[in-house]
Amino acid sequence: MDLRKVLIWGGVAFVVIIGAVLLMRPAGGGVQDVSPARANELVAEGVRVIDVRTPGEYELSHIPGAENVPMDSLGSVASEWDRSEPLLIYCTTGARSAQAVTYLEAQGFETIYHLAAGIIAWDGDLERGSEIVPMPADVTPGAAPVMYEFSTDW
Amino acid sequence: MKPVVDRLKQEYDGKVEFRIYDVDKSSEGQELMRRYGAQYVPTFVFVNSDGAEVNRAVGEVSEDEMRRLLDSLE
Numbered sequence: 001m002d003l004r005k006v007l008i009w010g011g012v013a014f015v016v017i018i019g020a021v022l023l024m025r026p027a028g029g030g031v032q033d034v035s036p037a038r039a040n041e042l043v044a045e046g047v048r049v050i051d052v053r054t055p056g057e058y059e060l061s062h063i064p065g066a067e068n069v070p071m072d073s074l075g076s077v078a079s080e081w082d083r084s085e086p087l088l089i090y091c092t093t094g095a096r097s098a099q100a101v102t103y104l105e106a107q108g109f110e111t112i113y114h115l116a117a118g119i120i121a122w123d124g125d126l127e128r129g130s131e132i133v134p135m136p137a138d139v140t141p142g143a144a145p146v147m148y149e150f151s152t153d154w
Numbered sequence: 155m156k157p158v159v160d161r162l163k164q165e166y167d168g169k170v171e172f173r174i175y176d177v178d179k180s181s182e183g184q185e186l187m188r189r190y191g192a193q194y195v196p197t198f199v200f201v202n203s204d205g206a207e208v209n210r211a212v213g214e215v216s217e218d219e220m221r222r223l224l225d226s227l228e
Contacts, residue, residue, distance in 0.1 A: 054178050055178065056176075056177040056178035056179075056184065056195075057177065057178075057194070057195055059184065060177065060184065060187055060188070060192075060193055060194075060195075061193040061194075092194050092195065092213070093213055118194075119193075119194065120194050120212060120213065126193065128188075143203060144168070144169065144170060144171045144203055145169075145170050145171070145200070145201060145202050145203050145227035145228065146170065146171045146172075146173055146200075146201045146203075147170055147171070147172050147173070147198060147199070147200050147201075147223075147224060147227075148173050148174075148175070148186060148190065148197075148198065148199040148200075148201065149159060149172065149173070149174040149175065149196060149197075149198050150175050150177050150183055150186070150187045150192055150195050150196060150197045150198075150199075151155070151174070151175070151176060151177070151195050151196040152176055152177055152178045152195050152196075153176055153178065153179075
């Protein structure tokens with residue numbers, strides 16, 4: 001067999017293998033970055049929603065029905081999940097959730113939707129925690145202008 | 155962001171009060187976030203000495219932008 005035939009049959013085999021791999025994937029499976037609008041549809045359809053931010057961030061506001069599974073506990077918690085169940089993953093800006101998506105895909109989760117723009121871009125309803133915290137005493141304006149920074153150690 | 159904020163905190167000492175809250179550890183920080191209607195971290199809220207909020211920024215903010223926002227405070 002000359003080199004030309006080897007290249008042709010090699011190319012055919014490559015196309016067949018790629019096609020077979022794609023056909024074996026579940027419909028809509030794999031990892032998909034989704035827009036806030038699509039994420040809203042998925043939430044309405046009842047897709048399992050995972051918020052990988054910290055408990056403090058989750059407490060402030062989260063997508064209705066989302067489960068809080070912070071990054072540092074994702075490995076242990078997700079090991080119990082059904083890998084065929086579709087997941088919608090998000091964080092604040094998409095940075096941490098991108099890591100979570102990579103991890104979950106490597107663990108064999110079949111269908112992962114990623115709200116790549118984060119909850120910042122979410123324009124649907126939000127839920128807040130029910131904890132009532134007393135108003136702090138020192139929120140009155142001072143003599144100087146104030147810059148408040150609300151952050152977390154992640 | 156922390157090195158930038160630390161540097162600016164020193165630079166603006168006496169001109170702007172920096173109130174920094176870790177919302178995972180501070181219930182006061184959480185309540186202040188609610189008070190200001192902030193939903194995401196990091197959020198920076200810029201408040202004049204009369205208590206009026208004049209600017210806010212969410213997410214990563216460049217040092218130049220942070221300086222501009224701090225300089226706009228009265």
